[in-house]
Amino acid sequence: MPLSEDAMSDDEATLETTPLDSLHRELGAKMVPFAGYAMPVQYADGILKEHRHVRAAAGLFDVSHMGQVRIPGAGAAEALERLVPGDIQGLEAGRMRYTQFTDETAGILDDLMVTRLEDGLFLVVNAGNKAADIALLQAGMSGFEIDYQGDRTLLALQGPAAAEVLARMAPEAATMPFMSARAITVDGIEAFASRSGYTGEDGYEISCAGGDGERLARRLLAEPEVAPIGLGARDSLRLEAGLCLHGHDIDPSTTPIEAGLAWSISKRRREAGGYPGDAVVRRQLADGPPRRRVGLLPDGRQPAREHTAITDSEGIVIGEVTSGGFGPSLEGPLAMGYVAAGHTAADTEVGLVVRGKSLPARVAKMPFVPQRYYRG
Template identity: 55%
Template sequence: MSEDLKTTPLHALHLELGGKMVPFAGYDMPVQYKQGIMKEHTHTREACGLFDVSHMGQALLKGADVQAAIESLTPSDIKGLPQNGIRYSLLMNEQGGIRDDFMVTNRGDHLYLVVNAACKEADFDYIARSLPDYELELLNDRALLALQGPMAPVVLNRFAPGIDQLIFMNMGEYDIAGIPCLVSRSGYTGEDGYEISVPADKAEDLARKLLGEDEVEAIGLGARDSLRLEVGLCLYGADIDETTSPIEASLNWAVGKRRREEGGFPGHGVVMTHLNEGIARKRVGIKPLGRAPARAHTEIADQDGNIIGEITSGGFGPTFQGPVAMGYVKHEFSKIGTSVNLIVRGKAMPAEIAKLPFVPQRYYKG
């Protein structure tokens, strides 16, 4: 391990479990364990996987009318969010691009924020500078675990009875095996599941208890990526970044109806122009018609050989049982079923624009 890589509170456990460690967002993280990415992916879809996502940034934003304050940075409707409700949100720049995607929970007198690992220092600096009258408390003393898969509520209910009734995109405070935790019914696999914010000094104890259940296996970053790709979820820095608008990224739903009318967030003019006048390119699902996966940065061509876009995420979908990808194409080629070619090592490989998600999302909505 490089000495300048950070570690999470579960680092020793990852090594004990045989995790293959790789640098990721400045951290030494497990890309897979002994059973491998394919089996880890399938196990999460069929039973329950435990992910260490402690590298992500957690913080509390405090102050008067804090819901209105955060709306000056995001196009999401946070003022309309019920207490303990969660919203997938976007931090915007003045050009209509996406600084980061993040989760915002309305805790009443404060907000609970979770941001991406690679962006967390820049995100928190930006929020603090933009909202100087508000207190941003970084939760560096907490770990974050994700328990994902159809058996997640069954498993967690053994330790925290009643937690199976928590609804998707809602949060609550629970004692799990006697450990006080902040739990959201959310995740980034397309499966039912939870994200558990736990005191860092209790994280390994909790992880061991969960891994002690028959249904639960430790899952690495590799399967986390293939799981989110199959259900069409964006990876920041690949599928969305400072040069993509929410409308180009097919994230129109993340721009609240009231916010479109009122504005008051960075890039509002660009977003409204894209909504009202159309876009030149669009994020779409792409299905290679052979068995070979197409990776990020693969060029996309029309039937005449003209380059019309690029893949941003691609790989093999174990549940889909075939290659899957996402990327951007010129808007006129974005209709589902449109035939395209992928330029792989100079050869044109047939593909088509596909509907997202490739496999159904299975969230618990009550």
């Protein structure tokens, strides 16, 4: 069998590292290149065990490769709305929202989390797009300081035990509402935490100074419920949770409506527009999009991977898988992809063309595994 060349190789020297690099190696991580960074794809336990651990207890992820950006200024919310369809002005200070950077065709340039601060905004964008995002912000929000905080650490603590664990050190974190953010202190380390994540579980993303990152990670890993989790399990967790990965499930060729992200666009923004591609979004909301992202459950055990063709029951191609694999909690294969309008209803029978054979599958509601966010 040919082994994929994802292992670290000659270009290792050109990769950036996060402040936790030496800790990953000490913990036995298998490091791979990801978005220009050397990142842990898994630790000694492997993806299946790491995935299940997050669903059962709590996992710690290094997501310091993601772009953290502060934009000070009272008018930042209004200005950012020129670039995203999300309702940023409607956010109270300390609250956050998921949105997307769109282009003139409503194509998704990136997706991001936006937190409203007392004096501005805090953004977290994808690692692979951060240079482009920063350029977009600089061009689209002239007059505002775009403060890229490339030297900071970002950790995600995710799982049903996350709140109990963090509250031991930072009691103020215990009752933070879902999608809220605030300053906390963890064992003397000043941090900025949000109650959010990308696993479908309750949890936090915690930002701190790069120099404090390793100590904060070690402190959290010292709690008995917490295990280090790599990018492999991060991907299987978000897939089970039905969450999009930019560059795969969403990209400049897909719109927020096609992607099933209409929920992230408020009534005011649908009506008033004022962001790139607003006319396309309005038209697709009125007429329905030509295709839509759906969940897919293959019969049997065989996974269908990204780029697998999706056919109707007659064998006519109606779309393509954008993420697919095996769900360790689902204990079976799962996928998401785009299908043409008319084939999007749950339980629609489709075929997935894997290695020249048509694998029977059906359209399924997402998330595949129930989300368990904190609801107070």
